[in-house]
Amino acid sequence: MEHEKVPFMRIESQEIEIPIVSEGIDDLPVPPQVPRSLCVCVFSKNEHCSLDSKQRSKSATKLSVLVVASLMFMVVEMIGGVKANSLAVLTDAAHLLTDVVGFSIALFTVLASGWKATSYQSFGYHRLEVLSALFSVQLIWLISGILIYEAVDRIVHTKEKSVGVMVAGGIIWARPDWLVVDLICTLIFSVFAVSTTISMLKNIYGILMERTPSEIDIAGLEKGIKRIKGVRDVHDLHVWALTVGKTVLSCHVTSEPAVSSIQIIDKIRDYCESTYRIHHVTIQIE
Ligand SMILES: [Zn+2]
Ligand SMILES: [Zn+2]
Structure with a gap:
């Protein structure tokens, strides 16, 4: 050298x-x-990016309009909710806030998908989507927690003044008094909002724990690789996702002595791309 x-x-x-x-x-x-x-x-x-720059700017414009529109509705509802002292209206405003956050995250993700990977940020910025989703889940939990606390507090407070409200054994029975309806709506909406985060959390958990994406039949994939000519066995097979839809595969393959490694690699790569739409494949031949 x-x-x-x-x-x-x-x-x-x-x-x-x-x-x-x-x-x-x-x-x-x-x-x-x-x-x-x-x-x-x-x-x-x-070539592997689902959004070219034209589509990207189109979606970005649409999402910006959605963000601004829901932000405006949210402000109107918040003012109305505070003036009418209605927790249910405020809950709906909070629901709009989570929409605003959701659309903003989608907008951010669309913009970030156009950023090029660098030698230090070699996978690009796809996992920003996962981080943002985690942030929005936390926000929904925080807001719902505050609203549930406020609703329960108001119900208990009303009960002390005995306005016909009873809280017993976790079941709220009430006269169809408007205040109570308002509070019960708040509770139902908040619990519903929290329950919608469960599937989001499942996706986030799967990606952060590098689980094999659910749409990929890992046993079938392994069998398929073993069936390729020249492949004797496969081990250390990992399939994971950078974010939803961006799947990566790596594996070690022991090959038959007479077969060229390059041919085996080509065949495995073609198989993964065509059958499972995995475009990022790393193979070690042993
Ligand atoms: Zn790469
Ligand atoms: Zn090995």
């Missing part, structure tokens, strides 16, 4: 710097469709 400074090659389209370590690398056989010169993630390239 020479001790001179490693030269850097500037690639305009990707705006990344790649050190040219040795000329000898060019002699190694490389499958033709794999671009060696790119070290950005496959998920940051346009």
